[in-house]
């Protein structure tokens with residue numbers, strides 16, 4: 001009878017352990033799924049050369065100014 005209780009305790013402990021691990025992985029996956037939405041709300045910049053709005057991440061940096069493309073960056077230097 002005592003042996004049965006030990007087996008039951010081990011089963012319960014294992015179930016709790018696995019459930020906790022699955023829950024943590026689930027939370028991690030949810031956190032990763034949230035990241036793209038954060039990227040979509042990223043800062044928008046205006047190109048000083050052509051006036052087009054673009055995400056800061058996609059901009060081309062030239063000195064202190066950020067342009068929408070390398071072409072705009074080059075044209076801005078010329079003018």
Ligand SMILES: [Zn+2]
Pocket residue numbers: 047048049050051052067068069072
């Ligand atoms: Zn531009």
